[in-house]
Amino acid sequence: MAHFGVVAPAFYSHYSAMAALGLELAARGHRITFLHQVDAGAYLKDPRLGFHALGRDTHPAGTLAASIERAANPGGPLGLRRVIQDMARTTGMLCRELPPAIEALGIDALLCDQMEAAGGLVAEGMGLPFASVANALPVNREPGIPLPVMPFDFEDSERARHMVEGSTRVYDWLMSPHAEVIAAQARNLGLAPRSALHECLSPLVEVSQTVETFDFPRKALPPHFHHVGPLRSTQADQIHDDGRRMPDVDPGRPFVFASLGTLQGGRFGLFKRIVQACRKQDVQLLVAHCGGLDERQAQALRELGADWVVAFAPQQEVLARADVVISHAGSNTVMDAIAASTPILALPIAFDQPGAAARIRHAGIGLSASPRFASPAQIGRLLRRLLDDAGFARRMAPLAQDLARAGGAARAASLVEDALGQRLALRQPVQAQVQAGPPATAETGVASLG
Numbered sequence: 001m002a003h004f005g006v007v008a009p010a011f012y013s014h015y016s017a018m019a020a021l022g023l024e025l026a027a028r029g030h031r032i033t034f035l036h037q038v039d040a041g042a043y044l045k046d047p048r049l050g051f052h053a054l055g056r057d058t059h060p061a062g063t064l065a066a067s068i069e070r071a072a073n074p075g076g077p078l079g080l081r082r083v084i085q086d087m088a089r090t091t092g093m094l095c096r097e098l099p100p101a102i103e104a105l106g107i108d109a110l111l112c113d114q115m116e117a118a119g120g121l122v123a124e125g126m127g128l129p130f131a132s133v134a135n136a137l138p139v140n141r142e143p144g145i146p147l148p149v150m151p152f153d154f155e156d157s158e159r160a161r162h163m164v165e166g167s168t169r170v171y172d173w174l175m176s177p178h179a180e181v182i183a184a185q186a187r188n189l190g191l192a193p194r195s196a197l198h199e200c201l202s203p204l205v206e207v208s209q210t211v212e213t214f215d216f217p218r219k220a221l222p223p224h225f226h227h228v229g230p231l232r233s234t235q236a237d238q239i240h241d242d243g244r245r246m247p248d249v250d251p252g253r254p255f256v257f258a259s260l261g262t263l264q265g266g267r268f269g270l271f272k273r274i275v276q277a278c279r280k281q282d283v284q285l286l287v288a289h290c291g292g293l294d295e296r297q298a299q300a301l302r303e304l305g306a307d308w309v310v311a312f313a314p315q316q317e318v319l320a321r322a323d324v325v326i327s328h329a330g331s332n333t334v335m336d337a338i339a340a341s342t343p344i345l346a347l348p349i350a351f352d353q354p355g356a357a358a359r360i361r362h363a364g365i366g367l368s369a370s371p372r373f374a375s376p377a378q379i380g381r382l383l384r385r386l387l388d389d390a391g392f393a394r395r396m397a398p399l400a401q402d403l404a405r406a407g408g409a410a411r412a413a414s415l416v417e418d419a420l421g422q423r424l425a426l427r428q429p430v431q432a433q434v435q436a437g438p439p440a441t442a443e444t445g446v447a448s449l450g
Contacts, residue, residue, distance in 0.1 A: 002424050003031040005107040007094065007119030008135070010040035010064055011071075012262045013332055014113055017135045017209060020233040021111060022049050024413040035101055036094070039064035052105060054097040058089065072263040074350065084174065088181040094118035095185040099126055109420050112202065114139050117182050120200035125189030129423035131416045132201040134208035135231070136331055137352040137359075139197045142220045147171055151354035154216040154362055172196065205419035207412045209331055211402040214338065214359055226415055229406030230335045244314045247286055247307070249321060254283040254387050257318050257342075258326040259333060264349050265292025270371055271301055274326055274347075277379035279305035283323075283387070288313040316340070324386045326379075328371070329356040338365065338399045343392035345382055347371040364395040 006022055008014045015034070022032035026048045033050040034040070037059035041051040067086045074080045095118045102110075102122070110130040112119025123130035134140075137148035144161045146152040147168055154160070172179065179195035186194050194200065206225045212218075249255045258274050260267055271287060278285040286308040287301055298309040315333070319325060319340040327333045329346040334356055337344050344366030346357035357368040367382045386392055407414075 001029045001031065002108045002420075003033065003106055004109050004111055005098075005102055005105070006032060006034040006111045007036070007098065007116055007122075008034070008111075008113035008133075009115050010036050010043075010090075011068070012043055013330065014115065014135045015040065015043040016332075017231040018111060018113060018133065019044060019046065019049055020231040020409045021133065021412050021416075023233045024409040025416065028413065028417070033105060033107065035098060037064060037090075052101055054101060055090075055093045058093050068263065072266070072350075080174070081177075085177050088178040091116065091118045091178065092181045092185065095121055095181075095189070098122040102126065102128070108424055111416070112200075114197060114201065114206075117178075117197050117200040118185070120202065121182070121185050121189055121191065123202075124191055124200075129204060129420040130202050131204065131420060132206040133231075133412075134206065134210070137210065137355050138206075138208050138215070138221075138225075140201065140206075140218075140221060140225065141168075141198045142218055145216050145218060146355065146358065148352035148355035151348070151358055153358050156217075204423070205415050207415055209335060211338075211399060211406055213399050213402050214334075214363060216359060216362060224419065226411075227402075227406055228412045228415070229403045229408050230332065230339075231409045231412060233409060244310075244312055246314055246317045246321065249284055254281075254323045255321060256283045256285050256324050256326060256383065257288070257313070257315075257322040258285060259288040259290065259313075259315070260292070260328045260347075260349070261330040261333065262290045262292075264328050265290035267349075267371070268293060268297045268300075270347065272304060273374065273376045273379060275301050275304045275306045276376035277383060280376065280380045281383055281387070283383070286310070286313060286318060286322075288315070288318075324383060326383070329353040329360065329368070331356065334360065335403065338396055339403050341393050341396040341400050343386040343396070345369070345379070345386060347374065347379075363399060365392055365399065 004025060006018050008018045023046060026032050033052055034044060035052045035054055037055040038053040038061045044051055070086060071083050074083045098118060099122055110119050110123045110128055112130050112132050114132050114134045115136060120130060144164055146164050150167050152163060183195045204224060207228045209230050210227055211229055212227045256278055275285060284307045287306050288310055291311045301309045316336055319336050319342045322342050324345060325337050325342050326345045329348045330353060344360050346360050346366055346368040348354040348357040349371050360366040361368060367386060369378055369382055
């Protein structure tokens with residue numbers, strides 16, 4: 001039995017994926033504790049997943065919502081700068097507070113989301129074995145491969161390589177506040193110089209929620225990098241009925257599913273254009289806004305022509321029936337669409353979504369448009385192409401087969417155990433008092449949230 005600490009950005013989708021991996025490891029006898037600011041603990045609902053609060057002075061209760069709002073709606077350059085500064089402050093806090101917490105909790109190894117540099121920095125500084133998990137598109141850099149945040153298509157040419165190099169320099173300049181924190185914390189931890197996320201990855205094992213055939217053609221991923229597909233829990237308890245239902249779809253008309261994810265679900269104006277486009281194409285439309293809209297806005301979409309408007313839908317079941325999904329190109333929706341062989345109309349908004357949209361085009365499994373500038377008429381034309389051309393679904397078949405074979409959370413857990421097992425065996429066993437008994441109460445800093 002080992003005690004794994006989990007370090008990931010405090011976003012629902014990242015915690016959901018890491019929880020699936022954590023539950024798989026917990027089913028094998030390991031102990032799992034997430035570590036972050038106190039508000040992040042609300043994402044964890046299973047009592048087998050512990051939580052230890054950090055940053056009570058710099059990231060007190062009630063402050064996570066504002067940073068998530070800034071990330072979801074950065075606005076212009078100044079807003080983007082604030083998001084990057086939020087990232088930098090969080091990385092700094094974690095690098096300062098993780099080491100004593102890890103020592104106090106008796107943590108043996110870390111599971112580190114690629115998007116939070118603190119996990120890899122602290123693990124390396126403390127001599128802990130750790131795994132890197134790519135819950136978004138992998139941050140691993142490679143000549144000629146556009147960064148995940150870039151909307152560029154892949155092209156094997158000198159011109160394209162220069163474009164990639166130039167865009168990478170711009171990205172690194174924008175990320176300089178975060179880079180400065182990474183560099184300073186690396187010095188504090190006695191590590192070799194570094195300043196970027198891709199320099200904080202595990203030398204032992206990396207797992208990714210993607211499949212190889214979805215990414216651009218890579219040539220330089222390390223041998224310990226593994227595509228395992230979506231991290232979904234097979235160990236979760238029976239979920240109580242939360243009202244999610246597959247609608248009663250008319251088999252005689254095309255059925256379209258629209259979702260912009262948990263962070264972007266409040267974009268009422270974009271949903272309006274989607275509804276208007278679908279009405280013109282005479283398709284059935286289910287909108288899932290993930291709690292981002294109020295009932296007045298939801299009713300307005302129904303009045304515009306949406307057949308169903310709900311907070312949440314049973315996504316995998318809906319995608320298995322849908323003819324097209326209109327999405328922000330978030331990782332979970334894209335992988336679910338591939339599994340169901342459902343063509344994608346991508347409207348990428350932020351983070352790695354532009355890169356995912358580029359890979360959707362590259363694989364020939366969908367189309368994309370600007371979420372800001374696409375009119376209902378343009379969305380409708382693209383939607384019609386996806387509905388009329390069977391080639392999009394046909395090209396999804398090999399990707400769906402790869403996804404079915406990828407292994408998911410179970411394979412990821414085995415890879416983590418295999419790669420870290422020898423290193424863990426060399427470390428002192430977890431102390432009996434750490435293993436025994438239920439997790440401590442929230443007042444002591446360790447909470448098991450149920």
